[in-house]
Amino acid sequence: MTHITVLGAGAWGTAFGQVLADAGNDVMMWAREPEIVEAINNEQRNPVRLPVVEKLPENMRATGNREEAVRDADIVVVAIAAQFARMALEEFKPFIPSNALVVSLMKGIERSSDKRMDEVVTEALDLPMNRFVAVSGPNLSKEVAQRMPAAAVAASVNREAAEKVAQAATNDYFKIFVTDDVVGIEMCGSLKNVTALAVGMARGAGYGENTAAMIETRGLAELTALGEALGANPRTFFGLAGVGDLIATCGSPLSRNFTFGSNLGRGMSVEEATAASNGVAEGVPTTAAVVALGEQLGVPTPLACAMNNVLEHGISCADMLGQLFADGALEE
Ligand SMILES: NC(=O)C1=CN([C@@H]2O[C@H](COP(=O)(O)OP(=O)(O)OC[C@H]3O[C@@H](n4cnc5c(N)ncnc54)[C@H](O)[C@@H]3O)[C@@H](O)[C@H]2O)C=CC1
Numbered sequence: 001m002t003h004i005t006v007l008g009a010g011a012w013g014t015a016f017g018q019v020l021a022d023a024g025n026d027v028m029m030w031a032r033e034p035e036i037v038e039a040i041n042n043e044q045r046n047p048v049r050l051p052v053v054e055k056l057p058e059n060m061r062a063t064g065n066r067e068e069a070v071r072d073a074d075i076v077v078v079a080i081a082a083q084f085a086r087m088a089l090e091e092f093k094p095f096i097p098s099n100a101l102v103v104s105l106m107k108g109i110e111r112s113s114d115k116r117m118d119e120v121v122t123e124a125l126d127l128p129m130n131r132f133v134a135v136s137g138p139n140l141s142k143e144v145a146q147r148m149p150a151a152a153v154a155a156s157v158n159r160e161a162a163e164k165v166a167q168a169a170t171n172d173y174f175k176i177f178v179t180d181d182v183v184g185i186e187m188c189g190s191l192k193n194v195t196a197l198a199v200g201m202a203r204g205a206g207y208g209e210n211t212a213a214m215i216e217t218r219g220l221a222e223l224t225a226l227g228e229a230l231g232a233n234p235r236t237f238f239g240l241a242g243v244g245d246l247i248a249t250c251g252s253p254l255s256r257n258f259t260f261g262s263n264l265g266r267g268m269s270v271e272e273a274t275a276a277s278n279g280v281a282e283g284v285p286t287t288a289a290v291v292a293l294g295e296q297l298g299v300p301t302p303l304a305c306a307m308n309n310v311l312e313h314g315i316s317c318a319d320m321l322g323q324l325f326a327d328g329a330l331e332e
């Protein structure tokens with residue numbers, strides 16, 4: 001039996017923990033919230049972050065102790081809000097077994113460094129890239145938690161590592177494919193959140209299908225240009241983690257990023273939308289990081305720039321779309 005530890009018992013950490021438990025693994029959740037540790041161990045539930053599940057599998061336990069959480073792990077899965085991942089992982093570093101694989105489920109770019117999660121995780125743990133795997137795809141946690149069929153992609157420079165993670169997390173309702181395109185997978189997961197904020201905002205402001213489709217395809221073009229500049233494989237953008245996740249996230253009120261944008265479109269301030277958010281909306285800090293990455297790479301990022309003006313300067317939805325229209329590019 002494979003011993004897998006999930007760091008972070010948020011909505012996705014818990015739903016993915018259930019995927020792993022349903023696939024027959026021994027799953028240990030680490031949570032910093034004592035009430036979540038207690039609820040998982042005593043009631044087999046996570047009423048705080050994933051109330052939709054009435055009974056988590058028996059082979060899922062929890063602890064708040066870092067050493068106990070990871071010391072026997074074959075695979076360590078990280079599902080912590082991206083901006084806090086580096087700090088949190090540094091505290092686990094002394095306890096992670098030297099042969100364990102480390103998997104990131106996170107979809108964000110660290111604002112303080114403008115680095116992707118593959119960079120943050122390997123730096124924080126001093127981990128060789130061949131022990132790192134990124135998992136990403138159209139995986140709204142509430143649906144996966146209800147065991148509705150879904151799929152994702154595991155990316156690693158080490159094919160064997162990606163296959164081991166894919167096997168460990170595949171069950172009768174969840175399937176994982178493999179790729180070696182870590183950068184592409186990371187960029188897809190992070191940038192679709194920026195697009196979802198903008199689409200949500202347009203929806204909240206009352207715009208329809210054409211506007212949403214325009215933002216989604218311009219977002220995809222922006223993500224493809226940035227990803228290619230970083231060496232990603234263009235095919236990745238048309239797979240599950242790219243177009244697949246854009247469709248899921250930009251089309252569902254279950255997405256925190258879509259909902260955050262929608263609340264902005266309805267007239268809430270960033271502070272009000274943050275207070276109303278049911279969990280982390282990674283696109284918010286990631287938007288500024290995408291603008292910075294675009295500047296560093298010389299790649300235009302009109303959508304991220306317009307969305308950044310919403311988040312930092314409070315411009316309206318009409319002005320955000322106006323800025324997209326004012327972009328000088330004529331080639332699609
Ligand atoms: N919810 C979803 O549908 C999906 C989420 N993701 C990604 O997975 C990551 C986690 O998402 P969720 O679990 O849904 O978010 P959540 O908002 O439900 O939970 C966030 C988690 O981060 C932890 N955390 C926050 N600050 C921390 C700190 N300083 N130290 C340690 N832990 C800290 C919280 O305790 C919690 O476990 C995000 O990057 C998200 O984009 C990926 C796929 C699907």
Ligand SMILES: O=C(CO)COP(=O)(O)O
Pocket residue numbers: 107137138139140141193196245248249254255256257258280281282
């Ligand atoms: O990544 C997700 C779905 O694939 C979840 O999106 P949100 O973080 O916007 O809820």
